[in-house]
Amino acid sequence: MNLWLTMLLAGLATFLIRYSFIGTAGRLSAPAWFRHMLRFVPIVALTALIWPDLLMPAGELQLSLRNPRLLAGLIAALVAWRSQNIFLTIGAGMLALWGLQWAM
Amino acid sequence: MTPPAPAAAPTPRREFAAGLAAVSPLLLGAVPFGLIYGALAVQAGIPPLLAVAISSIVFAGSAQFMITKLVAAATPGLLIVLSVFIINLRHALYSAALADKLAHLPARWKILLAYLLTDEAYAAAIRRMESGKDATQVHWFLCGTGFGLWLVWQLSCIAGVLLGARIPAAWSLDFAGTLTFIAIVVPLLKDRASTGAMLVAGMVAVAAFALPHKLFIIVAALAGMAAGVLIDQLVERRQARA
Numbered sequence: 001m002n003l004w005l006t007m008l009l010a011g012l013a014t015f016l017i018r019y020s021f022i023g024t025a026g027r028l029s030a031p032a033w034f035r036h037m038l039r040f041v042p043i044v045a046l047t048a049l050i051w052p053d054l055l056m057p058a059g060e061l062q063l064s065l066r067n068p069r070l071l072a073g074l075i076a077a078l079v080a081w082r083s084q085n086i087f088l089t090i091g092a093g094m095l096a097l098w099g100l101q102w103a104m
Numbered sequence: 105m106t107p108p109a110p111a112a113a114p115t116p117r118r119e120f121a122a123g124l125a126a127v128s129p130l131l132l133g134a135v136p137f138g139l140i141y142g143a144l145a146v147q148a149g150i151p152p153l154l155a156v157a158i159s160s161i162v163f164a165g166s167a168q169f170m171i172t173k174l175v176a177a178a179t180p181g182l183l184i185v186l187s188v189f190i191i192n193l194r195h196a197l198y199s200a201a202l203a204d205k206l207a208h209l210p211a212r213w214k215i216l217l218a219y220l221l222t223d224e225a226y227a228a229a230i231r232r233m234e235s236g237k238d239a240t241q242v243h244w245f246l247c248g249t250g251f252g253l254w255l256v257w258q259l260s261c262i263a264g265v266l267l268g269a270r271i272p273a274a275w276s277l278d279f280a281g282t283l284t285f286i287a288i289v290v291p292l293l294k295d296r297a298s299t300g301a302m303l304v305a306g307m308v309a310v311a312a313f314a315l316p317h318k319l320f321i322i323v324a325a326l327a328g329m330a331a332g333v334l335i336d337q338l339v340e341r342r343q344a345r346a
Contacts, residue, residue: 001181011161044328
């Protein structure tokens with residue numbers, strides 16, 4: 001398939017996903033347990049992206065102190081917890097990764 | 105004596121500006137992520153014009169990142185579309201979480217805000233949505249978070265396409281995306297149910313990583329949500345007994 005057409009279809013699919021519930025709001029009403037589940041949406045969706053990047057940077061589990069992404073991610077999480085500051089978290093995480101990559 | 109000014113009534117302009125302000129810290133992570141996308145897209149052999157257009161057409165960091173890998177591996181088009189669909193399925197959950205608050209809006213607003221709905225724009229809007237403040241103009245706030253991210257994302261991706269191979273892979277700029285997500289998630293872990301949901305989602309994501317087309321994301325998200333609800337119910341039951 002032509003690359004432009006592929007991307008147009010990928011974009012349409014993405015838009016339809018984002019429009020799904022917003023577009024049908026008012027016509028469909030969600031049950032209470034579903035609303036309750038939605039409380040956890042940002043946490044679980046982003047965690048599903050974070051953990052594999054920290055724990056399996058090369059595609060397989062690397063639960064070791066030789067894994068700079070894991071250590072830098074843990075340092076960033078600690079900074080996020082103590083400071084609740086996005087700038088500091090990203091800055092500390094990048095510096096930690098560069099330092100660890102340089103040291104290893 | 106002049107009467108005291110009314111406590112900042114939510115005008116469209118104020119809400120839009122507040123949205124821009126709320127998303128601005130997240131832009132620090134979007135810039136390097138956009139740069140590395142642009143560089144990888146060119147290296148994957150995507151024509152520069154298309155590489156830039158993808159940022160407007162698809163407008164989703166993680167999916168764009170995956171597209172560069174799939175195109176570099178000469179993946180058939182339909183498989184790329186399917187993979188993008190599945191990696192972005194989590195946005196249906198954001199859509200569901202916002203739907204009630206936007207139900208009263210005309211269709212053109214719903215289309216605009218759905219187009220602008222990303223991880224970052226949604227995360228920046230959560231606190232405003234849950235603040236309980238006057239929500240009559242909250243769509244302008246979402247427009248502010250969405251537009252701020254959109255503009256900076258386009259500029260970063262264009263810069264990445266222009267710089268291309270001059271951005272060394274050793275800088276690991278893609279890690280800024282993960283760090284942004286860490287900065288969003290950690291402050292949300294306020295109780296046992298949230299922490300439990302995070303742990304279950306993380307473990308399932310790693311365990312299910314090998315599933316085709318990045319299915320692990322939606323599987324992990326659903327498992328984490330179910331765990332969160334379960335823990336909430338257990339805590340409630342214990343409190344009812346005490």
